[in-house]
Amino acid sequence: MKLFFSPTSPYVRKxxxxxxxxxxEDKIELILTNPWENPPELAKANPLGxxxxxxTADNKVLFDSPVICEYLDSLDRRETLFPASGKARWDALRLQALADGILDAAVMIRLDSLRPEAEQDSDMRKRQLKxxxxxxxxxxxxxxxxxxxxTIGQISVACALAYLDFRLPDEDWHKLHPKLDCWYSxxxxxxxxxxxxPPPA
Ligand SMILES: N[C@@H](CCC(=O)N[C@@H](CS)C(=O)NCC(=O)O)C(=O)O
Structure with missing residues (x-):
């Protein structure tokens, strides 16, 4: 299998x-890819770029991170990361959705911060931080x-918290959420x- 990957993407990290x-991991070859340079191989594989x-080993392309993670889990007969049914399943999927939502918000803030200051959107930033x-x-x-x-829930939450530390280090969530901090440590x-x-920011 081949994974189009960027070392700083939190979704790839998941x-x-x-x-x-x-x-x-030994069955996956990592293909270093910068999606912002619009490489044609990535566009061919994933129309969303x-x-x-x-x-996959039979040349199908899967995206996005929840789908890829569930596919990898299906290759393992125990299927542990995505519980098959019941409360355990919905807890895991809900946690994944919550964590991915944190990532989506943090990535929006990060992208905005790369724009020239005059073009940055402070209302958007406030809303996403809230x-x-x-x-x-x-x-x-x-x-x-x-x-x-x-489960995939814990993996997703760990990636979201790590990304907050990586890209939004001033938003110190550790002190405000000691229980979460303890779990994360x-x-x-x-x-x-x-x-x-990820490589140092
Ligand atoms: N929901 C997607 C999000 C993937 C995503 O936004 N990846 C970013 C890198 S962190 C990307 O490739 N962005 C390029 C673009 O939006 O053009 C997932 O879970 O895989």
Whole structure:
């Protein structure tokens, strides 16, 4: 399999962590890709022009990160990351959606910050920051869902929190959310987190 990847993309990181946790990393070749340069190979693989995109062993291309992670999980007979049904499934998918929403908001803020100052949108930034705060409060109040067998929910939350530290270090969520901070600190020790650290900002 081949993964179109960028070392700073938090969505790619989700996929790489899922692959490592499933013991599949040796089966995936990483193709370094900068989506902002519009490489034709990426556009051919993913009409949306985004990373991650995964070319499977039988030459099908899958995107986006939730779909790729579920596909990788399906290659593992235990299918642990995406529980098959019931509360465990909906808890995992809800956590993934919440964490991906934090990422979407943080990426919007990051992209805006790269524009010339006069073109930056402070209302958008305020709105997205508020949304991130609410999502973190929600995570704080559902800590029990983060504890227990490994699912895509936990992986997604860890990637979202790591991305906040990476791109929005001034928004110090650690002090405001000590329970989440404690959970995250122990997550950071995982080999999969360490192996997928982005290069220094
Ligand atoms: N919902 C997608 C988001 C993927 C995404 O936005 N990737 C960014 C990199 S962090 C990208 O490739 N952006 C290029 C673009 O928007 O043109 C996922 O979960 O995979």
């Amino acid at each position: 996929v790489r962590i899922a692959a490592i946790e499933l013991g599949l 985004k990373v991650p995109a995964l070319m 949304l991130i705060c609410r999502a973190l409060q929600s995570l704080d109040s559902e800590m029990t869902r983060l504890i227990g067998p490994l 122990s997550w950071m020790d995982r080999e999969s987190m360490q192996a997928t650290m």
